[in-house]
Amino acid sequence: xxxxxxxxxxxxxxxxxxxxxxxxxxxxxxxxxxxxxxxxxxxxxxxxxxxxxxxxxxxxxxxxxxxxxxxxxxxxxxxxxxxxxxxxxxxxxxxxxxxxxxxxxxxxxxxxxxxxxxx
Numbered sequence: 111x112x113x114x115x116x117x118x119x120x121x122x123x124x125x126x127x128x129x130x131x132x133x134x135x136x137x138x139x140x141x142x143x144x145x146x147x148x149x150x151x152x153x154x155x156x157x158x159x160x161x162x163x164x165x166x167x168x169x170x171x172x173x174x175x176x177x178x179x180x181x182x183x184x185x186x187x188x189x190x191x192x193x194x195x196x197x198x199x200x201x202x203x204x205x206x207x208x209x210x211x212x213x214x215x216x217x218x219x220x221x222x223x224x225x226x227x228x229x
């Protein structure tokens with residue numbers, strides 16, 4: 111999905127982070143960047159509206175039940191790992207959660223000719 115206009119952040123990245131944005135789980139800088147994109151891009155704003163509506167519907171139908179903190183953290187970790195894997199094409203990515211934070215290991219990065227910036 112894209113409106114065809116150049117943006118500071120591409121549509122795929124914004125769409126991948128919509129739920130983090132909706133749940134206020136982005137840092138301030140990232141939230142502002144995503145908001146700017148949504149302000150400029152009609153198709154992404156429309157998708158945001160659909161996701162926002164879905165979130166509200168789920169909240170109403172779930173009766174206000176809250177997920178356990180451990181489940182929320184596992185979901186955040188899974189989403190973060192998926193986003194990292196999508197960002198690093200052809201790489202073996204391992205994500206470890208430690209007391210000091212998240213450790214991301216990237217290895218076996220393959221070279222893709224179509225990603226080359228050389229002419």
